[in-house]
Amino acid sequence: MVEIKTDTALELMREAGRVVANALAAVRAAAAPGVSLLELDEAARAVLDEAGARSPFLGYRPAFAPVPFPAVICASVNDAVAHGIPTAYRLRDGDLVSIDCGAELDGWNGDAAVSFTVGTPRPADLALIETTRRALEAGIAAATVGHRLGDVSHAIGTVARRGGYGMPADFGGHGIGRRMHEDPHLPNRGRPGRGLPLRHGLVLAIEPMLMAGGRDAHRTDPDGWTLRTTDGSRAAHVEHTVAVTEDGPRILTLP
Template sequence: MSSLIKTREEIEKIRRSGKILAFVLRRLKEAARPGVNLLELNKLAHDLIVEYGGSPAFLGYMPDGAKSKFPYALCASINEIIVHGKPSPYCLQSGDILKLDMGVNWQGGITDAAITVPIGKVPKELLHLIKVTKNALNEAIKVIKPGATLGDIGFAVERTATQGNIKVIEGLTGHGVGRELHEDPIIYNYGRPGTGMVLCEGMVLAIEPMTSLTTTKAVQIKDDSFITSDKSISAHFEHSILITSKGREVLTE
């Protein structure tokens, strides 16, 4: 347990990382519009991170189950692609649902965050999917405090998704973050209140609901990205959160 607790010095570096990450994601959201290609967004992300003194935490990282290191600063996942989408010359079109997921390393302090961006005119049911997924993250954040459990977090995500009539993707999880991009604990987006690891001051968690309208299943394809099993549209939001003595601090907003 003590290995999950960050020192004051580490927290300051992680906090700085989160500020850079939040700024870059805001810029990417502004830039994501019809006609823009995904490689342009990746270059913007990379250049901004470096400009503000950080390094892209995803670049060269090999997630569990991947066949090769990730060669970009940004995960850009379109429509049925849930996570780990690789930027390409694909130009965004009106109606696309774009997931932007990235990490920043600032002097050894690492944060991870994601947003979902509707491109142009999007059907109401997909706007609903995005809204409920974001709400699920916000409801999970509300329960985070010393003494809460991982089951409390998962339950908050699952309950919000179920009430909104959307599906939580099983098998894709949140995680600890801070010293490394992916650390213990594994954080499921479903669970029972009062179960699992007890949260302590000084932990940093990446909470990330991943959802679709119609399926709970993900499939990993040849390029290492994950898609919905029925190729339905997906959504994804993520924040890195520090557990404090009084509750929590969202580091990436």
């Protein structure tokens, strides 16, 4: 069931989104060669705790997962596309890192992700991140009253394919509100003019995931969570929580 949010609910979701943005900023500021993924998770936890927010990631266990998720961020490095579990791995110069974070505040959720490089960047990684960011911007721009869900999917997929990048099949964005994952599912590819009509108050977590190798194939680690490219190519993942409004798309997870 798709829930349409009231304007009051959108304001509450904006507060949750601000916590997410601050947590991601803290993680990015802490990321440097020699810093562990567990330390990045602690940086995000500190922001959530200070805001009085709960992590919707911690303890989350969907049907596919063998164990509940043990952290407040997903930390995916290099060939990890998404859902990476923070470990004692210490970042190295040139790593490509994707961080996904959520926050629940006063019963409402926000969800966002960023990708960045640590230390000396590879030009190919910068191009991948930039294209992923542009795919997100295209999806957000299409999230307007009068469009359909397929228009958002088509906008994301068009940017990715033109860049020569792959996208993991069956993964994409989602509705969000009182729960982190709500209807509708938002594929990162689709046909324009198809799917759910977009209405004022619909809130979507829009999240392109691009893989540098150009293939759509992926695999899951033995941990049951971490999604990786099958060819070892690098991946990037960016996300914002976005409200469809009569005044245009409103990003709820900006600082």
